[in-house]
Amino acid sequence: MENIIRFERISYLYYNRIPALSDITLDIREGERYAIIGANGSGKSTILQIMNGLIPQSTGSFLYRGHEVTEKTLRDKGFLKYFRERVGYVFQDSDVQLFCPTVLDELLYGPLQFEMDQTEAMDRATEVMQMLNIENLKDRPSYMLSGGEKKRVAIGSALMMNPEVLLLDEPTNGLDPRTQCFLVELMLALSEAGKTLVIATHDLSLIAEMHAKVALLSEDHRIEKIGPAEEILKDDDLLLKVNLIHEHMHYHGREAHKHRHSHYFFHKH
Amino acid sequence: MENKIPSFLIARSSAAPLAEGRGRLRISFIEKSIQHLAGVINIGHAQWESASRDAFLQKIDARVKVLFLLFYVVIISLKRDLVSESLIAGLIFMLALTSRVDLMDLYKRVLFWGFVFGFLIAFPSAFNVVTQGEIIFPVLNLEKSHTFWIYHIPQEIGITREGSLGVLMLTSRVMNSLALSFLVLATTSLPEIIRALKVLRVPDSFLMIITLTFKYIFIFTKTVEDMFLAKKSRLAVHTGNAESRRWIAGRLAFIFRRTRMRCEEIFKAMLSRGFADEVRIYKFSRLAALDWSAGICLFIAGVIFLWI
Structure with missing residues (x-):
């Protein structure tokens, strides 16, 4: 499988003054399940926003299928269409992503932007709504949806263009267990269908379930380690160092004891 | 789930090759808005940084x-x-x-x-x-x-x-x-300036309103910036002025709704922490x-x- 995304020594300064990423180098292969994990504020969302060409890196280069992605290249109509058709982004806050009057309008927005045949666009919307179990919501405005429903619509709107890469920012954050389970199954099914998934999360159970390749970010916004989920999750010292697990004290009967605690699976003794 | 994946999603993503040089895209209203919003936050950061320096006037009480x-x-x-x-x-x-x-x-x-x-x-x-x-x-x-x-x-x-x-x-x-x-x-950091206005006998409730306004300006600026980024992520063609105006109107309604909801939440939070019509500042x-x-x-x- 060839590299679909390449980051070469990418750094980013938020508002030109606050470091958000330092010297990030990573390669993502076609069809891969790739997770970017790290503590709050480590730069996960910033990586996804650069991958979607939303913010320009301060230094370094970003290649998509060997094509350099910069502010300049994204101004080229041909390249922008090529890039946007292929890379979909699901924002952490679904509210900011859903801006059309109804759920159906939301799903049709992307295809109509790309001048897709209207019948084909409607067929796609119907299929996506069936897949996400949101057919009954099609005429509802987004502000009348629950958090889980909004997330489904946001994913649906990104999938309508059939992107080859789907960037998901904290996809399971704030969702009930049933919707989380639905999303994990959906992501696995999309991966089976050949999509490249890039997930930014600090939910360790999610990356364990996804069996993803993991890039672990440190709190100083650097790559601490890249490796398979199983290997990263086994390394308690590493997870402790980047603040993804913590040590806590609790009681067993009348005896208090202290151990490291991660919120995936169950307590590891 | 596997059976439910639509056939178009299993098919390869757009096979259309890259066709560069089809003209330049003008998405100035998005870019300008993002830059402007970033500028607002940047001013806030610059002011905060400058006010936090260890120098003469910074050490003096507001x-x-x-x-x-x-x-x-x-x-x-x-x-x-x-x-x-x-x-x-x-x-x-x-x-x-x-x-x-x-x-x-x-x-x-x-x-x-x-x-x-x-x-x-x-x-x-x-x-x-x-x-x-x-x-x-x-x-x-x-x-x-x-x-x-x-x-x-x-x-x-x-x-x-x-x-x-x-x-x-x-x-x-x-x-x-x-x-x-x-x-x-x-x-001087702005919250300190606002608090210092107390010496001029500005009412506490007024000071509290200014303090909250100042804080939420930054929170909502960040929300609006994210909205513009979300729009940018789905924008591949030039949008006309009418479409831009429609989008902005829709987002204004969203911000208004969110502000109202946030206002209710803050009031409930204040009530739960003992607020009883009288504001006391430390x-x-x-x-x-x-x-x-x-x-x-x-x-x-x-x-x-x-x-x-």
């Missing part, structure tokens, strides 16, 4: 600085000669220097706003049509003088010595007042020796300026 600002603005307005204004400008410069403020940034803003609100507004009064006196720079010679009602237009129109002195005086007053205000803003700490000595020195300097 109450002393607010009183210093008001006292000196009154002095600047009372002085009627350029020498005093220059001396006050010198003092402000020295304070800015010892407070390690970005001098370029400070004086760039002072010059711009001083030019707009000082020089440009006062400039017409430099002509003998407004201010009588000795013409030092003739501009126009009419055939004869004209008189309409209470207005008199002399035969020779030009800039007078008295008029230009008046313009210089007003411009220097505006620039000094601006420099002083920007200096206090650059060396009392100020006592002034330190440095605050007293700096305040007294600045007061004495102010009195000397009034004297000379």
Whole structure:
């Protein structure tokens, strides 16, 4: 499988003054399940926003299928269409992503932007709504949806263009267990269908379930380690160092004891 | 789930090859809005950074600085000669220097706003049509003088010595007042300035409203910035003005709804923490020796300026 995304020594300064990423180098292969994990504020969302060409890196280069992605290249109509058709982004806050009057309008927005045949666009919307179990919501405005429903619509709107890469920012954050389970199954099914998934999360159970390749970010916004989920999750010292697990004290009967605690699976003794 | 994946998602993503050079895209309203919003947050960060430096004015209590600002603005307005204004400008410069403020940034803003609100507004009064006196720079010679009602237009129109002195005086007053205000803003965090307004007997509830407004401006600016990024992520063609206006109207409605909801949530949070129609702000700490000595020195300097 060839590299679909390449980051070469990418750094980013938020508002030109606050470091958000330092010297990030990573390669993502076609069809891969790739997770970017790290503590709050480590730069996960910033990586996804650069991958979607939303913010320009301060230094370094970003290649998509060997094509350099910069502010300049994204101004080229041909390249922008090529890039946007292929890379979909699901924002952490679904509210900011859903801006059309109804759920159906939301799903049709992307295809109509790309001048897709209207019948084909409607067929796609119907299929996506069936897949996400949101057919009954099609005429509802987004502000009348629950958090889980909004997330489904946001994913649906990104999938309508059939992107080859789907960037998901904290996809399971704030969702009930049933919707989380639905999303994990959906992501696995999309991966089976050949999509490249890039997930930014600090939910360790999610990356364990996804069996993803993991890039672990440190709190100083650097790559601490890249490796398979199983290997990263086994390394308690590493997870402790980047603040993804913590040590806590609790009681067993009348005896208090202290151990490291991660919120995936169950307590590891 | 596998059975439910639509066939178009299993098919390869768009097979259309990359066709570069199909023209440049204008998405200026998105880009400009993002830059503008980033600018708002950037100003907030710059102000906070500058106010957190370990330098002279930053160490002084906000109450002393607010009183210093008001006292000196009154002095600047009372002085009627350029020498005093220059001396006050010198003092402000020295304070800015010892407070390690970005001098370029400070004086760039002072010059711009001083030019707009000082020089440009006062400039017409430099002509003998407004201010009588000795013409030092003739501009126009009419055939004869004209008189309409209470207005008199002399035969020779030009800039007078008295008029230009008046313009210089007003411009220097505006620039000094601006420099002083920007200096206090650059060396004091805004929440501290707002709290310091308590010494001017501004009601607590009003201070609390300003504090909350200041905080939520940044929160909503970030939300709006994210909305623009979300729009950008789905934008691949040029959007017309009508479409842009529709989108902005929709987002305004969203922000309004969110603001209202947030307002209700904040009120509930206040109630749950014991709010009962009366706002109590944590009392100020006592002034330190440095605050007293700096305040007294600045007061004495102010009195000397009034004297000379």
